Amino acid sequence: MKPRAVVFAYHNVGVRCLRVLLARGVDVALVVTHEDNPAERIWFGSVAQVAAEHGIETITPSDPAGAALREAVMRARPDFIFSFYYRHMLPAGVLALAPRGAYNMHGSLLPKYRGRVPTNWAVLNGETETGATLHEMAAKPDAGAIVAQTSVPILPDDTAQEVFDKVTVAAEQTLWRVLPALLAGEAPHLPNDLARGSYFGGRKPEDGRIDWSKPAQQVYNLIRAVAPPYPGAFTDIGEDRFVVARARLAGLETIGTAASAPANLPPGLHVSDNTCLGVCGDARAIVISELRHQRDGQETVVTPAQFAQITNRSRHS
Structure with missing residues (x-):
């Protein structure tokens, strides 16, 4: 029997990682994504479009802590919950609905650059390397155990978009590589030593x-x-x-x-x-x-x- 998942996803990382789950045979029962903001320049791919192509039910709740979302996830009966660049924190009560775990893909080499827009912060701070990390979700953002990560270089003239394109590929590679072990219950869960990194907020x-x-x-x-x-x-x-x-x-x-x-x-x-x-x-x-x-x-x-x-x-x- 195929493992079932509810996927919270947005942006290019959401598109690519959703495709990885489908390619690996995961039964994606529900996709939760965002309505595009008309005030935002939409230069990235559409998770909703990928879900529609595969006939997957899709919802766009405005309140991730609302009863309606919790009920929709319960109806989907997921083994796993995955979050791929979904923009809201998920309540502990929702995470608990996945008996085999809830996992997030973050755009840095955790524990470095926890929090918002990690790629932009890494470029701003003159880093020469970043990457993507799949980690277990916890009540605190980007604080759960590390399952797998892939690094990418930041070249001296790279813009944040160029680095983000690399991070998107790194996210796809990370999930593709570790997913069989995760589904089999054999993936590593390594310590995420928060003292070795820092949390960064959003940018205006x-x-x-x-x-x-x-x-x-x-x-x-x-x-x-x-x-x-x-x-x-x-x-x-x-x-x-x-x-x-x-x-x-x-x-x-x-x-x-x-x-x-x-x-x-x-x-x-x-x-x-x-x-x-x-x-x-x-x-x-x-x-x-x-x-x-x-x-x-x-x-x-x-x-x-x-x-x-x-x-x-x-x-x-």
Whole structure:
């Protein structure tokens, strides 16, 4: 008899891990996912669509602690509960409905980067490695025993989306590799030593504001961590907002070289030799290859010449 599961899932990790369960012969009796938020840019795959393709009942409750959700899970009679990038914490009473365990896929190498948006935090903090971890769910977030994990590199120019794409593959590989042992009751449950990691909260668009007085590496890490499709790192000049969508740290192509900004330019956005530069507090420059201008609800990509025109107008208005 096939093991039965209720799957809470969203985003690309949810899509890929749901497909792994189906490929491994798990009877997915119910999928719980989210309604897409019309205010959010949906750049990722649809768990609901995958479930529909396989004829799986799907619900999108707004309250994970509500009686209706608990009753739906009870009716599904799961052996296992899986959570793959579902955005709400699941109550202990729901987790207890799976006699063979409840497991979550987290986008970091636990116990590091517990909590929200772990990929973005890892890039922001200049990490060179992250990954995906399947762990047992507990009342405390990302605190249960570790079942399996897979690491991926973070290269110096990787954006958070590029790293997230790697983490998605790592999540798929992790689940594919350990699922047979988990279903057989033979998977390892290793200690998740919380003292060796930290918990991180969610991030808001305002957290992308650039402080040009900081060292260039820190500014560059912020740009990479929130680059589109995330809201982007930005700076305001008058009533105009400029989002640094794509950039590189000057001198990065030559190991050991720290390219300096043109002399006498203060920290901030500038145009030099028809190139947009972000000058930082350590006098290093960030070369901006895509700059977006936001004003009155409109966003356009601007050239260095257009940026100079806009800022000159702003300074003299």
